[in-house]
Amino acid sequence: xxxxxxxxxxxxxxxxxxxxxxxxxxxxxxxxxxxxxxxxxxxxxxxxxxxxxxxxxxxxxxxxxxxxxxxxxxxxxxxxxxxxxxxxxxxxxxxxxxxxxxxxxxxxxxxxxxxxxxxxxxxxxxxxxxxxxxxxxxxxxxxxxxxxxxxxxxxxxxxxxxxxxxxxxxxxxxxxxxxxxxxxxxxxxxxxxxxxxxxxxxxxxxxxxxxxxxxxxxxxxxxxxxxxxxxxxxxxxxxxxxxxxxxxxxxxxxxxxxxxxxxxxxxxxxxxxxxxxxxxxxxxxxxxxxxxxxxxxxxxxxxxxxxxxxxxxxxxxxxxxxxxxxxxxxxxxxxxxxxxxxxxxxxxxxxxxxxxxxxxxxxxxxxxxxxxxxxxxxxxxxxxxxxxxxxxxxxxxxxxxxxxxxxxxxxxxxxxxxxxxxxxxxxxxxxxxxxxxxxxxxxxxxxxxxxxxxxxxxxxxxxxxxxxxxxxxxxxxxxxxxxxxxxxxxxxxxxxxxxxxxxxxxxxxxxxxxxxxxxxxxxxxxxxxxxxxxxxxxxxxxxxxxxxxxxxxxxxxxxxxxxxxxxxxxxxxxxxxxxxxxxxxxxxxxxxxxxxxxxxxxxxxxxxxxxxxxxxxxxxxxxxxxxxxxxxxxxxxxxxxxxxxxxxxxxxxxxxxxxxxxxxxxxxxxxxxxxxxxxxxxxxxxxxxxxxxxxxxxxxxxxxxxxxxxxxxxxxxxxxxxxxxxxxxxxxxxxxxxxxxxxxxxxxxxxxxxxxxxxxxxxxxxxxxxxxxxxxxxxxxxxxxxxxxxxxxxxxxxxxxxxxxxxxxxxxx
Amino acid sequence: xxxxxxxxxxxxxxxxxxxxxxxxxxxxxxxxxxxxxxxxxxxxxxxxxxxxxxxxxxxxxxxxxxxxxxxxxxxxxxxxxxxxxxxxxxxxxxxxxxxxxxxxxxxxxxxxxxxxxxxxxxxxxxxxxxxxxxxxxxxxxxxxxxxxxxxxxxxxxxxxxxxxxxxxxxxxxx
Numbered sequence: 001x002x003x004x005x006x007x008x009x010x011x012x013x014x015x016x017x018x019x020x021x022x023x024x025x026x027x028x029x030x031x032x033x034x035x036x037x038x039x040x041x042x043x044x045x046x047x048x049x050x051x052x053x054x055x056x057x058x059x060x061x062x063x064x065x066x067x068x069x070x071x072x073x074x075x076x077x078x079x080x081x082x083x084x085x086x087x088x089x090x091x092x093x094x095x096x097x098x099x100x101x102x103x104x105x106x107x108x109x110x111x112x113x114x115x116x117x118x119x120x121x122x123x124x125x126x127x128x129x130x131x132x133x134x135x136x137x138x139x140x141x142x143x144x145x146x147x148x149x150x151x152x153x154x155x156x157x158x159x160x161x162x163x164x165x166x167x168x169x170x171x172x173x174x175x176x177x178x179x180x181x182x183x184x185x186x187x188x189x190x191x192x193x194x195x196x197x198x199x200x201x202x203x204x205x206x207x208x209x210x211x212x213x214x215x216x217x218x219x220x221x222x223x224x225x226x227x228x229x230x231x232x233x234x235x236x237x238x239x240x241x242x243x244x245x246x247x248x249x250x251x252x253x254x255x256x257x258x259x260x261x262x263x264x265x266x267x268x269x270x271x272x273x274x275x276x277x278x279x280x281x282x283x284x285x286x287x288x289x290x291x292x293x294x295x296x297x298x299x300x301x302x303x304x305x306x307x308x309x310x311x312x313x314x315x316x317x318x319x320x321x322x323x324x325x326x327x328x329x330x331x332x333x334x335x336x337x338x339x340x341x342x343x344x345x346x347x348x349x350x351x352x353x354x355x356x357x358x359x360x361x362x363x364x365x366x367x368x369x370x371x372x373x374x375x376x377x378x379x380x381x382x383x384x385x386x387x388x389x390x391x392x393x394x395x396x397x398x399x400x401x402x403x404x405x406x407x408x409x410x411x412x413x414x415x416x417x418x419x420x421x422x423x424x425x426x427x428x429x430x431x432x433x434x435x436x437x438x439x440x441x442x443x444x445x446x447x448x449x450x451x452x453x454x455x456x457x458x459x460x461x462x463x464x465x466x467x468x469x470x471x472x473x474x475x476x477x478x479x480x481x482x483x484x485x486x487x488x489x490x491x492x493x494x495x496x497x498x499x500x501x502x503x504x505x506x507x508x509x510x511x512x513x514x515x516x517x518x519x520x521x522x523x524x525x526x527x528x529x530x531x532x533x534x535x536x537x538x539x540x541x542x543x544x545x546x547x548x549x550x551x552x553x554x555x556x557x558x559x560x561x562x563x564x565x566x567x568x569x570x571x572x573x574x575x576x577x578x579x580x581x582x583x584x585x586x587x588x589x590x591x592x593x594x595x596x597x598x599x600x601x602x603x604x605x606x607x608x609x610x611x612x613x614x615x616x617x618x619x620x621x622x623x624x625x626x627x628x629x630x631x632x633x634x635x636x637x638x639x640x641x642x643x644x645x646x647x648x649x650x651x652x653x654x655x656x657x658x659x660x661x662x663x664x665x666x667x668x669x670x671x672x673x674x675x676x677x678x679x680x681x682x683x684x685x686x687x688x689x690x691x692x693x694x695x696x697x698x699x700x701x702x703x704x705x706x707x708x709x710x711x712x713x714x715x716x717x718x719x720x721x722x723x724x725x726x727x728x729x730x731x732x733x734x735x736x737x738x739x740x741x742x743x744x745x746x747x748x749x750x751x752x753x754x755x756x757x758x759x760x761x762x763x764x765x766x767x768x769x770x771x772x773x774x775x776x777x778x779x780x781x782x783x784x785x786x787x788x789x790x791x792x793x794x795x796x797x798x799x800x801x802x803x804x805x806x807x808x809x810x811x812x813x
Numbered sequence: 814x815x816x817x818x819x820x821x822x823x824x825x826x827x828x829x830x831x832x833x834x835x836x837x838x839x840x841x842x843x844x845x846x847x848x849x850x851x852x853x854x855x856x857x858x859x860x861x862x863x864x865x866x867x868x869x870x871x872x873x874x875x876x877x878x879x880x881x882x883x884x885x886x887x888x889x890x891x892x893x894x895x896x897x898x899x900x901x902x903x904x905x906x907x908x909x910x911x912x913x914x915x916x917x918x919x920x921x922x923x924x925x926x927x928x929x930x931x932x933x934x935x936x937x938x939x940x941x942x943x944x945x946x947x948x949x950x951x952x953x954x955x956x957x958x959x960x961x962x963x964x965x966x967x968x969x970x971x972x973x974x975x976x977x978x979x980x981x982x983x984x985x986x987x
Contacts, residue, residue, distance in 0.1 A: 021912030024847015024887035254913030287852035510911025682950030710856035
């Protein structure tokens, strides 16, 4: 009898990807060297907003090693090329053209003005200094509120306004809930806060790079991109290159976090320049260029109003956002706050909800997707305001959450934002987290420290969160005016020897797809993990796909793999029946074998693959192939959730914060590879904690980015972070056959409010109810000293965005 | 200028510009592309290699300064088809995701262990302070380094002894 094979799904397999990565045998884009390859460098504007009066490239053209110099007039003489935006969120959204190179005006510091192509990268960069550009400065627009005030100077004069679009959702109008204004006017308790989501840099470790080879029968472009498939179609649409004449390859990609989701002007420049010169061209950016010109994330002002009964039942939530787009519409940046719109209500039963977002142009670098994209911002706001409401009510913040969250038995649950959460068990995750954390013990210690006036105060931060993963059902994206679907493609090639090649459209950049997909296929086809090869990231071999972002790889791409495997089995079945001389109905498939029910007679998938290869003895009319193709379009998002608890010690004399412990219990449904899940959570936590404590861009008055290098922008090192205690509960998703939910963004989404809540909790008795992120020692110290709601201090305007007003008058009017 | 550098056991003599950084010499002239460049301010540590047995950020060393020296890169660590214990520990402990920082992390970790063969968690965290990772949150890197330390104790095998024989005063990464 066939022994039962231990399932691969659920095993902490060490990764297939590692071997090349730990031995340096990787293929980063910057490693690619082609015969005759030239190097491209981009001259960038030092001004945030200026008219270009003239550009003199004559000296640069004569510089050592220089092959060519291009300005906008050379590359795009008709001004016909505009960088794409895939998400027109409203019919009247402004769409200022973003040129590949600025021709007449620059709109952010770092915008490309000219390119030099030279024999070496060093020569190209040397020659940049020989280009003489005369600028006529225009007013710098950095502050979103000032930007949309009457009479404000305009980023794009021809657009007539710095408001790009206003997008609204109202539960009363949508029929998913009640009217917020009524909730506010009748509320027993109203709490309002203004939160700021500072601007962040995705800070993938591999800078962006691109190589274009025009010397073959088609154009080949290697790019350090998250989205080779999208890049290919967008390049074709943007430049008019016939799509079948363009091959895009994303080789090993050194991280993305949403930061490599764009279609880049530099990629378009490289394509244009390589075609003009007829030679391979490489562009790779310095870190300083990345900081300036790769897109940033977050950057919102959030005005949040929550209402409740005196006993803590939430009755309404109103969200008004200002979202900073930067100088232009990014590929999907316009829609990032809209993704958040569906998550402000989080895990809570909120009867009335109103959301409005104003997208604003400023003379800054573009913003676009950054790990979580809209959902971290939303989760931060709701988890912070729940703590503020708890403080107002004099209630334990955990008790307030428990009182309002969706109960396990209430799933599936349709929220006030109109999403249907398929499954969840907030009680189980929270119970486990509290036990690991020693919630009650720490609360007791907190009381003691407070009573004794200890200079080091202890705070406990809670974040009970959910997110929507698996972007996304195509019909939902359509209803949100997104320019593409959310399906994913997979194909399986059964080789004659029984080995398996799997093609996935979900192009990876460090997540471990090769390992997880191998585990899935091993189970589905009953083949060995080692016998599966995953092919991705090349539009020639992986010809269809929507790539990797929004925690979609497993719950969309992985399911496509399952579907493809099911087709292989279905194709193999009649052949197996023919070979075994039985009826198909008499066969059962398990562990890679078709067995005649009730007998020992069987044939394996490898035997069938060989029989198909020979094709000597197949049933009539059956094609000699087990290969399959599947495209999966999800019916719903998936909704991982979790409970994150943070204990922070705050030195009230110095403002220094020490994270004493961080415990999280995440429920990502079925974990295909728990080792990879844990790694994703760790990395996510680091990024979310970094938003709370360390990271943030700063501009000076002239619009110059003063945090333009890793020396100025504080990316946490190993010494800056604690070890985390992570655990899981497992509530399978009911909307996909793996029961998986996605994990890529969870840690980042959940941890920022957990940390900030902990710090506020530690110093709330000094009268502090908000501190602007990042919570630098200076800001914390200032807040403690002044006992105010406003952290003040560096980087903070007079208006004091943290000033919240509490109206507990027992109902307005 | 003409320089001679022994890289991963092979001697190379080349003409270099005086301004050429060691990392660019390794990558562009010698094809040693396993060592990568992550920043231009020597903050990230992705380009860490060993120069005469000490870890250095190869973006902070001129190629001419390496004249007559021995350089070990990530590509020279495995011997006779065997991974270095630190390489193996990174794999075993899932201490990498995108892997871009990994060569530098591994090279720095080896130097750290040469300096302190049995570091506690804090010592590992401080020893890796000059190397940035954006994917892992560092926890598994710390675990890997401590795991490697256990496998590199004297008597644990020739690879481990190779490391301990080269023990020197660490220079902390720069």
